[in-house]
Amino acid sequence: MNSKDKINGIMPGNRVDLFVEFIKEASTNLPPDVRKIIEKQKSREEEGSRAQQALGIILENIEMACTRETPICQDTGTVIFHIHYPGKESTLVLRRELTDAVQKATEKGYLRPNSMDSITGENPGDNTGIGLPVFFFDETDHDELEIKIMLKGGGCENVGAQYALPHTALNAGRDVNGVKKVILDAIVQAQGKGCAPGVLGIGIGGDRVTGALLAKEQIFRDLNDKSPDLLLAQMEEELLEKGNKLGIGPMGFGGLTTLIGVKIAKMHRIPASFFVSISYMCWATRRKSLKIHDNKFEIS
Amino acid sequence: MKEIIHLNPPNIDEKTIRSLKNGDMVSITGTIVTGRDVAHKYLKDTFVLNHPSQQEKDVLDQLEKHLSGGILYHCGPVVAKDENGKYRFTAAGPTTSIREEPYEYDVIKLLGIRGVIGKGGMGAKTLKACEEFGAVYLHAIGGAATFIAAKVVEVHGLLKKEFGTPEAFWIIDVKDFQCIVTMDSHGESLHESILQNSRKAQEELNATFK
Numbered sequence: 001m002n003s004k005d006k007i008n009g010i011m012p013g014n015r016v017d018l019f020v021e022f023i024k025e026a027s028t029n030l031p032p033d034v035r036k037i038i039e040k041q042k043s044r045e046e047e048g049s050r051a052q053q054a055l056g057i058i059l060e061n062i063e064m065a066c067t068r069e070t071p072i073c074q075d076t077g078t079v080i081f082h083i084h085y086p087g088k089e090s091t092l093v094l095r096r097e098l099t100d101a102v103q104k105a106t107e108k109g110y111l112r113p114n115s116m117d118s119i120t121g122e123n124p125g126d127n128t129g130i131g132l133p134v135f136f137f138d139e140t141d142h143d144e145l146e147i148k149i150m151l152k153g154g155g156c157e158n159v160g161a162q163y164a165l166p167h168t169a170l171n172a173g174r175d176v177n178g179v180k181k182v183i184l185d186a187i188v189q190a191q192g193k194g195c196a197p198g199v200l201g202i203g204i205g206g207d208r209v210t211g212a213l214l215a216k217e218q219i220f221r222d223l224n225d226k227s228p229d230l231l232l233a234q235m236e237e238e239l240l241e242k243g244n245k246l247g248i249g250p251m252g253f254g255g256l257t258t259l260i261g262v263k264i265a266k267m268h269r270i271p272a273s274f275f276v277s278i279s280y281m282c283w284a285t286r287r288k289s290l291k292i293h294d295n296k297f298e299i300s
Numbered sequence: 301m302k303e304i305i306h307l308n309p310p311n312i313d314e315k316t317i318r319s320l321k322n323g324d325m326v327s328i329t330g331t332i333v334t335g336r337d338v339a340h341k342y343l344k345d346t347f348v349l350n351h352p353s354q355q356e357k358d359v360l361d362q363l364e365k366h367l368s369g370g371i372l373y374h375c376g377p378v379v380a381k382d383e384n385g386k387y388r389f390t391a392a393g394p395t396t397s398i399r400e401e402p403y404e405y406d407v408i409k410l411l412g413i414r415g416v417i418g419k420g421g422m423g424a425k426t427l428k429a430c431e432e433f434g435a436v437y438l439h440a441i442g443g444a445a446t447f448i449a450a451k452v453v454e455v456h457g458l459l460k461k462e463f464g465t466p467e468a469f470w471i472i473d474v475k476d477f478q479c480i481v482t483m484d485s486h487g488e489s490l491h492e493s494i495l496q497n498s499r500k501a502q503e504e505l506n507a508t509f510k
Contacts, residue, residue: 050323057447058441058443058444061441061443061444061447064446064450065391065445065446068390070390070391070445071390071446072443072445072446073391073393073442074375074376074377074391074449075376075393075445076378076391109378109379109380109390111378112376112377112378112391112465112466113464113465113466114466116464121464123464123465125464125465153443154396155395155396155442158396170506177509177510181506184505185502188495188498188499188502191494191495191498192396192421192491193398193420195442195443242505242508245501245505246501247494247497247501249494251419251439251441252420252421253480253490254494284443
Protein backbone atom coordinates (compact mmCIF):
# COMPACT_ATOMS: atom_id res chain seq x y z
CA MET A 1 0.00 0.00 0.00
CA ASN A 2 1.27 3.39 -0.99
CA SER A 3 1.57 5.75 1.96
CA LYS A 4 -0.25 8.33 -0.14
CA ASP A 5 -3.33 6.23 -0.88
CA LYS A 6 -5.14 8.27 1.76
CA ILE A 7 -4.39 11.69 3.15
CA ASN A 8 -6.07 12.80 6.38
CA GLY A 9 -5.85 15.98 8.34
CA ILE A 10 -7.38 18.93 10.09
CA MET A 11 -8.94 21.56 7.83
CA PRO A 12 -6.48 24.34 6.96
CA GLY A 13 -7.39 27.99 7.45
CA ASN A 14 -7.89 28.50 3.75
CA ARG A 15 -10.00 25.81 2.08
CA VAL A 16 -8.65 26.72 -1.37
CA ASP A 17 -5.17 25.43 -0.41
CA LEU A 18 -6.70 22.04 0.36
CA PHE A 19 -8.55 22.06 -2.95
CA VAL A 20 -5.27 22.72 -4.79
CA GLU A 21 -3.70 19.77 -2.94
CA PHE A 22 -6.73 17.66 -3.91
CA ILE A 23 -6.32 18.55 -7.61
CA LYS A 24 -2.61 17.77 -7.37
CA GLU A 25 -3.41 14.33 -5.94
CA ALA A 26 -5.85 13.66 -8.78
CA SER A 27 -3.31 14.62 -11.43
CA THR A 28 -0.22 12.96 -9.96
CA ASN A 29 -1.28 10.01 -7.80
CA LEU A 30 -3.28 7.26 -9.52
CA PRO A 31 -5.89 5.52 -7.32
CA PRO A 32 -4.62 2.28 -5.71
CA ASP A 33 -7.30 0.04 -7.27
CA VAL A 34 -6.24 1.13 -10.77
CA ARG A 35 -2.55 0.69 -10.01
CA LYS A 36 -3.06 -2.80 -8.60
CA ILE A 37 -5.03 -4.05 -11.59
CA ILE A 38 -2.36 -2.78 -14.00
CA GLU A 39 0.31 -4.56 -11.92
CA LYS A 40 -1.70 -7.79 -11.94
CA GLN A 41 -2.25 -7.60 -15.70
CA LYS A 42 1.43 -6.96 -16.36
CA SER A 43 2.27 -10.30 -14.79
CA ARG A 44 -0.37 -11.99 -16.96
CA GLU A 45 0.93 -10.68 -20.29
CA GLU A 46 3.42 -12.78 -22.20
CA GLU A 47 6.96 -12.40 -20.90
CA GLY A 48 8.91 -9.82 -22.94
CA SER A 49 5.93 -8.96 -25.17
CA ARG A 50 5.18 -5.43 -26.38
CA ALA A 51 2.09 -5.52 -24.15
CA GLN A 52 4.15 -6.32 -21.08
CA GLN A 53 6.73 -3.66 -21.93
CA ALA A 54 3.98 -1.08 -22.36
CA LEU A 55 2.44 -1.92 -18.98
CA GLY A 56 5.92 -1.81 -17.44
CA ILE A 57 6.50 1.73 -18.69
CA ILE A 58 3.00 2.74 -17.57
CA LEU A 59 3.75 1.49 -14.04
CA GLU A 60 7.12 3.19 -13.96
CA ASN A 61 5.44 6.40 -15.08
CA ILE A 62 2.77 6.12 -12.36
CA GLU A 63 5.49 5.75 -9.73
CA MET A 64 7.55 8.66 -11.08
CA ALA A 65 4.56 10.99 -11.31
CA CYS A 66 3.66 10.27 -7.70
CA THR A 67 7.20 10.81 -6.43
CA ARG A 68 7.90 13.93 -8.50
CA GLU A 69 4.40 15.35 -8.09
CA THR A 70 4.05 15.89 -11.84
CA PRO A 71 1.05 14.94 -14.00
CA ILE A 72 0.62 11.23 -14.76
CA CYS A 73 -0.53 12.27 -18.24
CA GLN A 74 0.14 15.64 -19.86
CA ASP A 75 -3.47 15.74 -20.97
CA THR A 76 -4.99 16.67 -17.65
CA GLY A 77 -8.24 16.77 -19.57
CA THR A 78 -11.54 18.30 -18.61
CA VAL A 79 -11.69 19.02 -14.90
CA ILE A 80 -14.98 17.63 -13.63
CA PHE A 81 -16.36 18.05 -10.11
CA HIS A 82 -19.26 16.09 -8.69
CA ILE A 83 -20.22 17.62 -5.37
CA HIS A 84 -22.46 16.18 -2.70
CA TYR A 85 -23.08 18.99 -0.28
CA PRO A 86 -24.99 19.52 2.94
CA GLY A 87 -27.63 22.26 2.87
CA LYS A 88 -25.49 24.66 4.91
CA GLU A 89 -22.88 24.89 2.11
CA SER A 90 -23.27 27.47 -0.64
CA THR A 91 -22.85 26.11 -4.15
CA LEU A 92 -21.83 29.61 -5.25
CA VAL A 93 -18.95 29.67 -2.76
CA LEU A 94 -17.88 26.12 -3.64
CA ARG A 95 -17.90 26.98 -7.31
CA ARG A 96 -15.80 30.08 -6.72
CA GLU A 97 -13.29 28.36 -4.42
CA LEU A 98 -12.85 25.32 -6.68
CA THR A 99 -12.41 27.52 -9.76
CA ASP A 100 -9.80 29.49 -7.84
CA ALA A 101 -8.07 26.20 -6.95
CA VAL A 102 -8.12 25.07 -10.60
CA GLN A 103 -6.40 28.31 -11.62
CA LYS A 104 -3.78 27.90 -8.90
CA ALA A 105 -3.20 24.22 -9.76
CA THR A 106 -2.68 25.23 -13.40
CA GLU A 107 -0.15 27.84 -12.36
CA LYS A 108 1.71 25.20 -10.35
CA GLY A 109 1.84 22.84 -13.34
CA TYR A 110 -0.47 20.15 -11.91
CA LEU A 111 -2.89 20.91 -14.75
CA ARG A 112 -2.07 21.78 -18.35
CA PRO A 113 -3.74 24.99 -19.54
CA ASN A 114 -6.37 23.18 -21.57
CA SER A 115 -9.35 25.50 -21.88
CA MET A 116 -9.78 27.11 -25.28
CA ASP A 117 -12.46 29.18 -27.00
CA SER A 118 -14.31 26.82 -29.33
CA ILE A 119 -14.40 29.29 -32.21
CA THR A 120 -11.40 31.59 -31.85
CA GLY A 121 -9.09 28.97 -30.32
CA GLU A 122 -7.95 31.48 -27.71
CA ASN A 123 -6.57 29.83 -24.57
CA PRO A 124 -7.02 31.85 -21.36
CA GLY A 125 -4.21 29.76 -19.84
CA ASP A 126 -5.88 28.96 -16.54
CA ASN A 127 -8.38 26.18 -17.35
CA THR A 128 -11.42 28.40 -16.96
CA GLY A 129 -13.90 29.54 -19.56
CA ILE A 130 -17.53 29.17 -20.54
CA GLY A 131 -18.61 25.92 -18.89
CA LEU A 132 -15.17 25.10 -17.48
CA PRO A 133 -14.40 23.66 -15.04
CA VAL A 134 -17.43 21.36 -14.98
CA PHE A 135 -19.65 21.21 -11.88
CA PHE A 136 -22.46 18.91 -10.80
CA PHE A 137 -24.13 19.58 -7.46
CA ASP A 138 -26.31 17.28 -5.37
CA GLU A 139 -27.64 18.31 -1.98
CA THR A 140 -27.47 15.57 0.65
CA ASP A 141 -29.28 15.13 3.97
CA HIS A 142 -26.17 14.64 6.10
CA ASP A 143 -23.36 16.91 7.33
CA GLU A 144 -20.48 15.64 5.22
CA LEU A 145 -19.28 17.52 2.16
CA GLU A 146 -17.91 15.22 -0.52
CA ILE A 147 -16.18 16.55 -3.63
CA LYS A 148 -15.30 14.07 -6.32
CA ILE A 149 -12.94 15.04 -9.09
CA MET A 150 -12.25 13.40 -12.43
CA LEU A 151 -9.62 14.50 -14.94
CA LYS A 152 -10.98 13.23 -18.22
CA GLY A 153 -8.39 13.23 -20.99
CA GLY A 154 -9.36 14.15 -24.53
CA GLY A 155 -8.06 11.04 -26.27
CA CYS A 156 -10.41 8.82 -24.32
CA GLU A 157 -13.28 11.32 -24.20
CA ASN A 158 -13.27 11.44 -28.01
CA VAL A 159 -13.98 7.72 -28.26
CA GLY A 160 -16.99 7.78 -25.98
CA ALA A 161 -20.09 6.70 -27.89
CA GLN A 162 -23.85 6.67 -27.73
CA TYR A 163 -25.77 4.01 -29.62
CA ALA A 164 -29.51 4.07 -30.28
CA LEU A 165 -31.07 0.62 -30.37
CA PRO A 166 -31.99 -1.06 -32.60
CA HIS A 167 -28.69 -0.72 -34.48
CA THR A 168 -29.13 -2.29 -37.89
CA ALA A 169 -25.50 -2.45 -39.02
CA LEU A 170 -24.49 -4.30 -35.85
CA ASN A 171 -27.63 -6.44 -35.81
CA ALA A 172 -28.20 -5.19 -32.28
CA GLY A 173 -31.79 -5.29 -31.08
CA ARG A 174 -33.58 -3.73 -28.13
CA ASP A 175 -32.51 -6.33 -25.61
CA VAL A 176 -29.60 -7.36 -23.40
CA ASN A 177 -27.74 -8.95 -26.32
CA GLY A 178 -28.16 -5.80 -28.37
CA VAL A 179 -26.66 -3.80 -25.50
CA LYS A 180 -23.70 -6.18 -25.33
CA LYS A 181 -23.08 -5.98 -29.08
CA VAL A 182 -22.86 -2.20 -29.17
CA ILE A 183 -20.57 -2.14 -26.13
CA LEU A 184 -18.20 -4.59 -27.83
CA ASP A 185 -18.31 -2.41 -30.93
CA ALA A 186 -17.38 0.66 -28.91
CA ILE A 187 -14.28 -1.14 -27.60
CA VAL A 188 -13.22 -2.07 -31.14
CA GLN A 189 -13.82 1.50 -32.33
CA ALA A 190 -11.83 2.99 -29.45
CA GLN A 191 -8.58 1.20 -30.30
CA GLY A 192 -5.67 3.42 -31.06
CA LYS A 193 -7.41 6.50 -29.76
CA GLY A 194 -8.22 6.06 -26.10
CA CYS A 195 -5.16 4.70 -24.27
CA ALA A 196 -5.83 1.05 -23.51
CA PRO A 197 -6.20 -0.67 -21.14
CA GLY A 198 -9.26 1.37 -20.29
CA VAL A 199 -12.31 1.49 -18.06
CA LEU A 200 -15.79 1.54 -19.59
CA GLY A 201 -18.54 3.47 -17.86
CA ILE A 202 -21.89 2.48 -19.31
CA GLY A 203 -25.34 3.98 -18.92
CA ILE A 204 -28.27 2.03 -20.27
CA GLY A 205 -31.41 4.08 -20.92
CA GLY A 206 -32.19 7.70 -20.13
CA ASP A 207 -32.10 10.36 -22.82
CA ARG A 208 -29.01 11.54 -24.67
CA VAL A 209 -27.94 13.79 -21.79
CA THR A 210 -28.84 11.75 -18.71
CA GLY A 211 -27.61 8.49 -20.25
CA ALA A 212 -24.20 10.01 -21.01
CA LEU A 213 -23.96 11.46 -17.52
CA LEU A 214 -24.86 8.12 -15.93
CA ALA A 215 -22.17 6.44 -18.04
CA LYS A 216 -19.49 8.87 -16.93
CA GLU A 217 -20.51 8.65 -13.28
CA GLN A 218 -19.71 4.92 -13.35
CA ILE A 219 -16.03 5.75 -13.80
CA PHE A 220 -16.00 7.04 -10.22
CA ARG A 221 -16.67 3.47 -9.00
CA ASP A 222 -13.89 1.38 -7.46
CA LEU A 223 -12.66 -1.15 -10.02
CA ASN A 224 -13.20 -3.97 -7.54
CA ASP A 225 -16.88 -3.30 -6.89
CA LYS A 226 -19.82 -4.91 -8.64
CA SER A 227 -23.18 -3.53 -9.62
CA PRO A 228 -25.77 -4.29 -6.91
CA ASP A 229 -28.09 -5.34 -9.74
CA LEU A 230 -27.41 -9.03 -10.39
CA LEU A 231 -28.01 -8.93 -14.14
CA LEU A 232 -25.85 -5.81 -14.57
CA ALA A 233 -23.11 -7.39 -12.43
CA GLN A 234 -23.12 -10.41 -14.74
CA MET A 235 -22.91 -8.15 -17.78
CA GLU A 236 -19.97 -6.28 -16.27
CA GLU A 237 -18.10 -9.54 -15.75
CA GLU A 238 -18.96 -10.99 -19.17
CA LEU A 239 -18.03 -7.84 -21.09
CA LEU A 240 -14.75 -7.46 -19.22
CA GLU A 241 -13.86 -11.03 -20.12
CA LYS A 242 -15.01 -10.83 -23.74
CA GLY A 243 -13.62 -7.35 -24.30
CA ASN A 244 -10.23 -8.73 -23.32
CA LYS A 245 -10.58 -11.42 -25.96
CA LEU A 246 -10.54 -8.80 -28.74
CA GLY A 247 -6.74 -8.87 -28.76
CA ILE A 248 -6.32 -5.09 -28.86
CA GLY A 249 -4.08 -5.00 -25.80
CA PRO A 250 -2.22 -2.20 -24.03
CA MET A 251 -1.71 0.76 -26.42
CA GLY A 252 -3.33 -1.35 -29.14
CA PHE A 253 -0.09 -3.35 -29.44
CA GLY A 254 -1.99 -6.63 -29.14
CA GLY A 255 -2.24 -8.67 -25.93
CA LEU A 256 -4.57 -9.80 -23.18
CA THR A 257 -5.33 -6.51 -21.46
CA THR A 258 -7.69 -4.28 -23.42
CA LEU A 259 -9.88 -3.35 -20.45
CA ILE A 260 -9.32 -3.05 -16.72
CA GLY A 261 -12.93 -2.42 -15.79
CA VAL A 262 -16.52 -2.40 -17.03
CA LYS A 263 -19.06 -0.54 -14.89
CA ILE A 264 -22.71 -0.53 -15.87
CA ALA A 265 -25.80 1.24 -14.55
CA LYS A 266 -29.28 1.64 -15.91
CA MET A 267 -32.07 4.19 -15.74
CA HIS A 268 -35.60 4.26 -17.05
CA ARG A 269 -36.28 5.38 -20.60
CA ILE A 270 -39.33 6.22 -22.67
CA PRO A 271 -40.74 3.68 -25.11
CA ALA A 272 -39.37 5.33 -28.27
CA SER A 273 -35.75 5.72 -27.09
CA PHE A 274 -33.24 3.05 -26.11
CA PHE A 275 -29.78 4.56 -25.69
CA VAL A 276 -26.61 2.82 -24.63
CA SER A 277 -24.09 5.47 -23.60
CA ILE A 278 -20.45 4.58 -23.23
CA SER A 279 -17.78 6.66 -21.59
CA TYR A 280 -14.25 5.39 -22.15
CA MET A 281 -11.60 6.22 -19.57
CA CYS A 282 -7.94 5.55 -20.35
CA TRP A 283 -5.64 3.59 -18.00
CA ALA A 284 -4.80 6.95 -16.40
CA THR A 285 -8.13 6.83 -14.57
CA ARG A 286 -7.62 9.98 -12.55
CA ARG A 287 -10.33 10.32 -9.94
CA LYS A 288 -10.23 11.24 -6.28
CA SER A 289 -12.63 11.98 -3.49
CA LEU A 290 -12.33 14.66 -0.82
CA LYS A 291 -14.51 14.29 2.27
CA ILE A 292 -14.88 17.13 4.74
CA HIS A 293 -16.66 16.67 8.05
CA ASP A 294 -16.28 18.12 11.51
CA ASN A 295 -13.23 20.23 10.60
CA LYS A 296 -11.40 17.12 9.32
CA PHE A 297 -10.70 16.05 5.78
CA GLU A 298 -9.77 12.89 3.93
CA ILE A 299 -8.50 12.59 0.35
CA SER A 300 -8.75 9.09 -1.14
CA MET B 301 13.97 -9.23 -26.72
CA LYS B 302 14.88 -7.40 -29.93
CA GLU B 303 17.95 -5.28 -30.40
CA ILE B 304 17.37 -1.56 -29.98
CA ILE B 305 18.07 0.65 -33.00
CA HIS B 306 19.47 4.12 -32.30
CA LEU B 307 18.22 7.19 -34.17
CA ASN B 308 19.85 10.62 -33.96
CA PRO B 309 17.55 13.28 -35.40
CA PRO B 310 17.75 15.53 -37.31
CA ASN B 311 20.40 13.48 -39.10
CA ILE B 312 18.46 10.39 -40.07
CA ASP B 313 19.13 9.03 -43.55
CA GLU B 314 16.62 7.24 -45.73
CA LYS B 315 18.54 3.96 -45.68
CA THR B 316 18.21 3.69 -41.88
CA ILE B 317 14.48 4.37 -42.08
CA ARG B 318 13.99 1.82 -44.87
CA SER B 319 15.70 -0.82 -42.74
CA LEU B 320 13.10 -0.46 -39.97
CA LYS B 321 10.26 -2.96 -39.65
CA ASN B 322 7.13 -2.94 -37.53
CA GLY B 323 7.82 -4.17 -34.02
CA ASP B 324 11.37 -2.77 -34.00
CA MET B 325 12.30 -0.85 -30.89
CA VAL B 326 14.13 2.42 -31.48
CA SER B 327 15.89 4.73 -29.04
CA ILE B 328 15.99 8.40 -30.02
CA THR B 329 18.74 10.78 -28.95
CA GLY B 330 18.86 14.19 -30.61
CA THR B 331 16.68 17.18 -31.43
CA ILE B 332 12.99 16.72 -32.21
CA VAL B 333 10.01 19.06 -32.56
CA THR B 334 6.51 18.82 -31.09
CA GLY B 335 3.46 19.65 -33.18
CA ARG B 336 -0.20 18.71 -32.96
CA ASP B 337 -3.63 19.87 -34.16
CA VAL B 338 -3.16 23.61 -34.63
CA ALA B 339 0.42 23.13 -35.90
CA HIS B 340 -0.65 20.65 -38.58
CA LYS B 341 -3.51 22.78 -39.80
CA TYR B 342 -1.20 25.81 -39.82
CA LEU B 343 1.46 24.02 -41.89
CA LYS B 344 -1.00 22.82 -44.49
CA ASP B 345 -3.03 26.04 -44.70
CA THR B 346 0.01 28.32 -44.79
CA PHE B 347 2.54 26.48 -46.90
CA VAL B 348 0.64 23.96 -48.98
CA LEU B 349 -2.63 25.69 -49.81
CA ASN B 350 -1.50 29.34 -49.83
CA HIS B 351 1.39 31.68 -50.56
CA PRO B 352 3.14 32.36 -47.26
CA SER B 353 4.43 35.78 -46.20
CA GLN B 354 8.16 36.31 -45.61
CA GLN B 355 7.53 36.13 -41.88
CA GLU B 356 5.92 32.71 -42.28
CA LYS B 357 8.71 31.57 -44.56
CA ASP B 358 11.15 32.32 -41.75
CA VAL B 359 9.17 30.03 -39.47
CA LEU B 360 9.34 27.33 -42.13
CA ASP B 361 13.11 27.74 -42.39
CA GLN B 362 13.45 27.25 -38.66
CA LEU B 363 11.26 24.17 -38.77
CA GLU B 364 13.14 22.69 -41.72
CA LYS B 365 16.40 23.06 -39.87
CA HIS B 366 15.15 20.69 -37.19
CA LEU B 367 12.73 18.55 -39.14
CA SER B 368 14.37 17.78 -42.45
CA GLY B 369 15.72 14.30 -41.73
CA GLY B 370 14.16 14.73 -38.31
CA ILE B 371 11.30 13.66 -36.09
CA LEU B 372 7.97 15.33 -35.35
CA TYR B 373 6.34 14.47 -32.03
CA HIS B 374 2.56 14.61 -31.60
CA CYS B 375 2.61 16.06 -28.12
CA GLY B 376 1.10 18.91 -26.14
CA PRO B 377 3.35 19.15 -23.10
CA VAL B 378 3.02 20.60 -19.64
CA VAL B 379 5.89 23.07 -19.38
CA ALA B 380 7.39 24.72 -16.32
CA LYS B 381 9.58 27.82 -16.33
CA ASP B 382 12.38 28.04 -13.77
CA GLU B 383 13.57 31.21 -11.99
CA ASN B 384 15.99 31.97 -14.85
CA GLY B 385 13.15 31.86 -17.34
CA LYS B 386 14.27 28.53 -18.76
CA TYR B 387 11.59 26.11 -19.90
CA ARG B 388 11.42 22.53 -18.66
CA PHE B 389 9.01 19.76 -19.71
CA THR B 390 7.21 18.18 -16.75
CA ALA B 391 4.70 16.01 -18.61
CA ALA B 392 5.01 15.09 -22.26
CA GLY B 393 3.27 11.94 -23.46
CA PRO B 394 2.02 11.47 -27.03
CA THR B 395 -1.39 12.66 -28.17
CA THR B 396 -3.74 10.71 -30.44
CA SER B 397 -2.23 10.86 -33.92
CA ILE B 398 -5.21 10.02 -36.09
CA ARG B 399 -6.50 13.59 -35.80
CA GLU B 400 -3.55 14.68 -37.94
CA GLU B 401 -4.39 12.22 -40.71
CA PRO B 402 -5.83 14.89 -43.05
CA TYR B 403 -2.52 16.80 -42.85
CA GLU B 404 0.34 14.40 -42.25
CA TYR B 405 1.03 13.38 -45.84
CA ASP B 406 1.59 17.01 -46.81
CA VAL B 407 3.56 17.78 -43.65
CA ILE B 408 5.96 14.84 -44.15
CA LYS B 409 6.43 15.89 -47.76
CA LEU B 410 6.80 19.61 -46.97
CA LEU B 411 9.46 19.22 -44.30
CA GLY B 412 11.21 16.00 -45.28
CA ILE B 413 10.34 14.34 -41.99
CA ARG B 414 11.76 10.86 -41.36
CA GLY B 415 9.76 9.90 -38.31
CA VAL B 416 6.48 10.81 -36.63
CA ILE B 417 6.01 9.92 -32.96
CA GLY B 418 2.53 9.61 -31.56
CA LYS B 419 0.03 7.13 -30.30
CA GLY B 420 -2.64 4.98 -31.88
CA GLY B 421 -1.24 4.95 -35.39
CA MET B 422 -2.45 6.75 -38.50
CA GLY B 423 -4.31 6.00 -41.71
CA ALA B 424 -3.71 5.01 -45.29
CA LYS B 425 -2.58 8.42 -46.52
CA THR B 426 0.15 8.74 -43.90
CA LEU B 427 1.22 5.16 -44.59
CA LYS B 428 1.52 6.14 -48.24
CA ALA B 429 3.71 9.13 -47.30
CA CYS B 430 5.95 6.81 -45.25
CA GLU B 431 6.35 4.57 -48.27
CA GLU B 432 6.79 7.36 -50.82
CA PHE B 433 9.17 9.64 -48.91
CA GLY B 434 10.91 7.18 -46.58
CA ALA B 435 9.45 7.76 -43.14
CA VAL B 436 8.14 5.70 -40.22
CA TYR B 437 5.51 6.07 -37.56
CA LEU B 438 6.85 5.56 -34.06
CA HIS B 439 4.59 4.64 -31.17
CA ALA B 440 5.31 6.06 -27.72
CA ILE B 441 3.46 4.93 -24.60
CA GLY B 442 0.28 6.97 -24.32
CA GLY B 443 -0.14 8.66 -20.96
CA ALA B 444 3.43 7.98 -19.84
CA ALA B 445 3.89 11.71 -19.49
CA THR B 446 6.28 12.02 -16.57
CA PHE B 447 8.36 9.08 -17.80
CA ILE B 448 8.80 10.68 -21.22
CA ALA B 449 9.33 14.20 -19.84
CA ALA B 450 12.36 12.77 -18.01
CA LYS B 451 13.83 11.92 -21.44
CA VAL B 452 13.61 15.58 -22.49
CA VAL B 453 16.99 16.91 -21.44
CA GLU B 454 16.64 20.42 -22.82
CA VAL B 455 14.08 22.78 -24.29
CA HIS B 456 15.79 24.72 -27.08
CA GLY B 457 13.01 27.03 -27.99
CA LEU B 458 9.56 27.34 -29.33
CA LEU B 459 7.90 28.61 -32.48
CA LYS B 460 4.36 29.92 -32.75
CA LYS B 461 4.04 30.56 -29.04
CA GLU B 462 0.68 32.21 -29.75
CA PHE B 463 -0.82 28.76 -30.42
CA GLY B 464 -0.70 28.19 -26.64
CA THR B 465 1.44 25.77 -24.62
CA PRO B 466 -0.06 22.49 -25.85
CA GLU B 467 -0.20 23.53 -29.50
CA ALA B 468 3.07 25.42 -30.10
CA PHE B 469 6.12 23.91 -31.82
CA TRP B 470 8.58 23.05 -29.03
CA ILE B 471 12.13 22.28 -30.11
CA ILE B 472 13.58 19.83 -27.64
CA ASP B 473 16.59 17.60 -27.04
CA VAL B 474 15.76 14.06 -26.00
CA LYS B 475 17.94 11.26 -24.73
CA ASP B 476 17.04 7.57 -24.98
CA PHE B 477 13.42 8.21 -25.88
CA GLN B 478 12.20 4.71 -26.74
CA CYS B 479 9.43 4.02 -29.23
CA ILE B 480 8.16 1.07 -31.25
CA VAL B 481 7.86 1.17 -35.04
CA THR B 482 4.22 0.45 -35.85
CA MET B 483 3.99 1.80 -39.43
CA ASP B 484 7.02 1.17 -41.60
CA SER B 485 8.13 2.53 -44.98
CA HIS B 486 7.08 -0.65 -46.78
CA GLY B 487 3.32 -0.16 -46.58
CA GLU B 488 2.77 -2.22 -43.43
CA SER B 489 0.77 -1.03 -40.40
CA LEU B 490 0.65 -2.99 -37.17
CA HIS B 491 -2.51 -1.05 -36.27
CA GLU B 492 -4.29 -2.19 -39.39
CA SER B 493 -3.53 -5.86 -38.71
CA ILE B 494 -4.64 -5.60 -35.07
CA LEU B 495 -7.83 -3.82 -36.17
CA GLN B 496 -8.64 -6.59 -38.66
CA ASN B 497 -7.99 -9.29 -36.05
CA SER B 498 -10.13 -7.52 -33.46
CA ARG B 499 -13.01 -7.18 -35.95
CA LYS B 500 -12.85 -10.90 -36.59
CA ALA B 501 -12.86 -11.58 -32.85
CA GLN B 502 -15.80 -9.18 -32.48
CA GLU B 503 -17.85 -11.21 -34.96
CA GLU B 504 -17.07 -14.44 -33.15
CA LEU B 505 -17.89 -12.93 -29.76
CA ASN B 506 -21.16 -11.44 -31.06
CA ALA B 507 -22.26 -14.99 -31.87
CA THR B 508 -21.87 -15.88 -28.16
CA PHE B 509 -24.49 -13.30 -27.10
CA LYS B 510 -27.53 -15.52 -27.10
